[in-house]
Amino acid sequence: MREKIKFSAAAVILAILFVLCRLAGAGLREEIQQVRGTAGKTVSAFVVLDAGHGGIDGGKTGVNGEKEKEINLKISLHLKNLLEEEGIQVKMTRSGDERLGKSQVEDLKARVKIMNEEKPALAVSIHQNSYHEENVHGAQVFYYEDSEEGAEAADTVQAALNAIQESNPKEAKSNRSYYILKKTEVPVIIVECGFLSNREEAEKLTDETYQQTVAAAVRDGIINYISQN
Ligand SMILES: [Zn+2]
Structure with missing residues (x-):
């Protein structure tokens, strides 16, 4: 017993x-x-990714007929995967070829509403640029002039992008008029990944390997910003 x-x-x-x-x-x-994936820093965070344009709104058209909306979505989807691999939670404003409202104003309002309601640590809007001078090229980040956090995020992401465009570094630029920058209440940046008006860059931006390179640079910038805040 x-x-x-x-x-x-x-x-x-x-x-x-x-x-x-x-x-x-x-x-x-x-x-x-x-x-995981950082130099010993915690990066558990939440980010909203906004692929600009979509559906009837194609955005800018490249010199070789490239559609901005398609490049925006592809880079955003690569970026989503890369961030999720680092344990960062991601919400996309669109994940297909669609416009989020009947008009452009409604579409922008819907995007801002998602950003304000979801309250991410950072919202990142992905676009492609265009200019009347063909030689202008390179990735550039925009932020709202009065936002200290926006400026910090923009500088950090710009630095990461400059690492892939060493011969053509750019500075993050403040702006007062872009609707998304003006109306979003959380830190927000617009990443213009390159110029569709530049033949060579327009071609590169449709190449999947280059899209991944750009997405990886933006990821590095986002992680650096989040780690510092
Ligand atoms: Zn755009």
Whole structure:
């Protein structure tokens, strides 16, 4: 009888030890998940990605017929995957070829509404630029003039983009008139990934490898910004 009690007690203790080990393991896994991919910093965060234009609104057209809306979506989807790999939660304003309202104003309002309601650590709107002088090229980030956080995020993402355009570095630029920058209440930046008016860059922007390179640079910038805040 005494032996039986001893045996049961040992079994109970073993079961408790087993459960404790499992719990400790789960906690450790969670911790590893949070710091994965960074220099020991926690990057568990939430970001809204906004692929500009869509549906009837194609955005700008490239010199070789490239459609801005398509490039915006492709880069945004690459960026979403790359951020999720780092444990960052992502919400897209659109993930297909659609406009979010009947008019352009309604579409922009819908995007701003998502950003304000979701309250991400950062909202990133992806676009492509165009200019009347063909030689102008390179990626540039815009932020709302009165937003300190926006300026900081823009500088950080611009620095990461300059690492892939060393011969053509740009400075982040403030703006007062872009609707999304003006109306969004959380830190927001617009990334103009390149100029569709430049033949060489327009061609590069439709290339999947280059789209991934741009997305990876933007990811690095976003992670650096989030890690500092
Ligand atoms: Zn655009």
